[in-house]
Amino acid sequence: MTDDIQQVEVLVIGAGPAGATAALHAAQQGYEVLLCDSAPFPRDKTCGDGLTPRALKQLRDLNIAERVLPPFRTDGLVLHGFGSDIYAPWPDSIFGKEGSAVPRQQFDHALVQEAIRCGVTFWGGAKARQARVDHGRLEHIQVGEKLIKPKFALVCDGVRSPVGKELGREWQQQEVYGIAARSYCTTPRAEEPWIHSHAELRSEDGKIQPGYGWIFPLGGEQGKVNLGCGALSTSARPAKINTKKLLEFYAAQQREEWQLGAPEQVTSALLPMGGSISGVAGKNWALVGDAAALVNPLNGEGIDYGMESAQLAVMMMASQKNPDFRRQWPEILRAEFGTAFLLGRTIARALTLPRFLPIAGSLALKEPIGPRLMPVAARLMGNLISEEDQDLVARIWRATGHSATSWRYIRRQLGRSITPLWGEQI
Numbered sequence: 001m002t003d004d005i006q007q008v009e010v011l012v013i014g015a016g017p018a019g020a021t022a023a024l025h026a027a028q029q030g031y032e033v034l035l036c037d038s039a040p041f042p043r044d045k046t047c048g049d050g051l052t053p054r055a056l057k058q059l060r061d062l063n064i065a066e067r068v069l070p071p072f073r074t075d076g077l078v079l080h081g082f083g084s085d086i087y088a089p090w091p092d093s094i095f096g097k098e099g100s101a102v103p104r105q106q107f108d109h110a111l112v113q114e115a116i117r118c119g120v121t122f123w124g125g126a127k128a129r130q131a132r133v134d135h136g137r138l139e140h141i142q143v144g145e146k147l148i149k150p151k152f153a154l155v156c157d158g159v160r161s162p163v164g165k166e167l168g169r170e171w172q173q174q175e176v177y178g179i180a181a182r183s184y185c186t187t188p189r190a191e192e193p194w195i196h197s198h199a200e201l202r203s204e205d206g207k208i209q210p211g212y213g214w215i216f217p218l219g220g221e222q223g224k225v226n227l228g229c230g231a232l233s234t235s236a237r238p239a240k241i242n243t244k245k246l247l248e249f250y251a252a253q254q255r256e257e258w259q260l261g262a263p264e265q266v267t268s269a270l271l272p273m274g275g276s277i278s279g280v281a282g283k284n285w286a287l288v289g290d291a292a293a294l295v296n297p298l299n300g301e302g303i304d305y306g307m308e309s310a311q312l313a314v315m316m317m318a319s320q321k322n323p324d325f326r327r328q329w330p331e332i333l334r335a336e337f338g339t340a341f342l343l344g345r346t347i348a349r350a351l352t353l354p355r356f357l358p359i360a361g362s363l364a365l366k367e368p369i370g371p372r373l374m375p376v377a378a379r380l381m382g383n384l385i386s387e388e389d390q391d392l393v394a395r396i397w398r399a400t401g402h403s404a405t406s407w408r409y410i411r412r413q414l415g416r417s418i419t420p421l422w423g424e425q426i
């Protein structure tokens with residue numbers, strides 16, 4: 001080994017919510033941590049900027065919620081469509097009853113600052129590349145101008161995961177994924193404490209579009225909403241929409257009601273979801289966050305799952321003398337997120353069928369079913385049920401998820417077509 005190689009205990013590649021959180025947890029566990037990102041910070045990230053109560057709990061558990069979040073909070077979700085406007089407040093659970101929304105440029109930067117406060121070394125504008133792997137072990141990797149030899153590496157390099165690809169990551173595109181665009185629009189209603197989702201998007205000729213729209217207020221300080229739209233897709237049934245055009249059209253439809261300014265900073269991106277990635281770990285490295293498709297297929301939420309998976313990876317690393325991520329990491333992901341993601345994927349896949357949404361939407365959202373069903377659906381979609389909840393919905397959900405019979409039944413029904421959850425053939 002030459003003097004040019006710098007050894008580090010934990011290298012975290014990518015400083016989005018997954019990477020910054022992983023670095024923070026690792027520093028709190030006493031590791032020497034190098035966090036790098038190819039972009040100089042602060043940087044923008046295409047996102048809806050929405051934080052559910054699950055995400056707020058992560059921030060509270062880390063004791064950083066007050067510093068990272070502005071005071072703006074949301075009370076829940078309003079679902080619009082098929083003649084209904086249904087309010088679904090965040091349910092009362094261990095996650096709390098508050099959400100928020102913060103532009104990612106601000107949120108991700110604040111998280112990185114917290115990691116630095118904890119002793120993490122941060123290199124912005126330092127791209128990781130040219131990974132050298134030997135028998136499943138990441139030996140060294142170029143980071144900016146330096147060659148780094150990490151004891152452990154947590155690869156949090158996002159949806160395209162260039163380092164993950166070098167390490168053997170594969171994205172199963174036959175499984176459901178999202179395509180989406182977002183923008184920022186000025187509005188006098190930026191303080192409204194509800195996030196809005198429109199399930200029925202129609203074109204000028206009245207045809208239902210295969211997508212959905214969202215409006216997430218960002219609080220009075222910002223004076224803006226994050227407005228976007230997306231659609232679910234598979235390689236067999238690709239969504240044939242131009243998300244940026246659909247966004248302009250959606251914004252025009254909402255302009256009067258929200259007194260919206262023109263959409264600004266319009267960007268679009270893909271969202272692999274529901275664990276549709278294989279090759280998520282090697283001996284001393286693991287993919288975390290979007291790199292491992294840790295996005296809830298039912299609501300597109302990935303910030304929280306990035307943060308949760310970051311904590312799990314650090315806990316695994318810290319709890320063993322010689323941890324080996326290869327077998328354990330996919331098992332941990334399946335145990336923690338498998339049931340919710342598998343059920344989510346199944347429903348999301350049904351939503352890619354052209355006739356499913358118009359029929360299911362008009363049944364599920366309309367009176368008298370809608371107002372009763374949708375708050376329950378929003379709770380399930382947000383994965384906002386915990387082991388502690390004792391109400392009927394929670395008990396049925398747990399029984400379904402935990403029952404070996406129903407688990408086997410789901411697997412049998414889907415076995416022919418469903419692709420692996422983090423590499424598991426089912």
Ligand SMILES: Cc1cc2nc3c(=O)[nH]c(=O)nc-3n(C[C@H](O)[C@H](O)[C@H](O)COP(=O)(O)OP(=O)(O)OC[C@H]3O[C@@H](n4cnc5c(N)ncnc54)[C@H](O)[C@@H]3O)c2cc1C
Nearest residue numbers: 014016017018038047048050128157158180289290302303
């Ligand atoms: C349109 C859209 C709307 C969304 N809305 C929401 C929402 O409202 N709420 C929600 O919870 N989730 C939402 N998501 C999902 C959410 O944005 C992601 O799940 C989340 O950003 C995942 O965080 P991450 O840290 O894994 O990855 P990222 O946030 O993408 O961070 C990855 C980082 O890695 C860096 N990087 C990449 N390559 C390298 C390299 N070679 N070397 C060093 N660094 C590298 C990148 O610069 C980046 O900073 C949305 C996604 C999209 C596309």
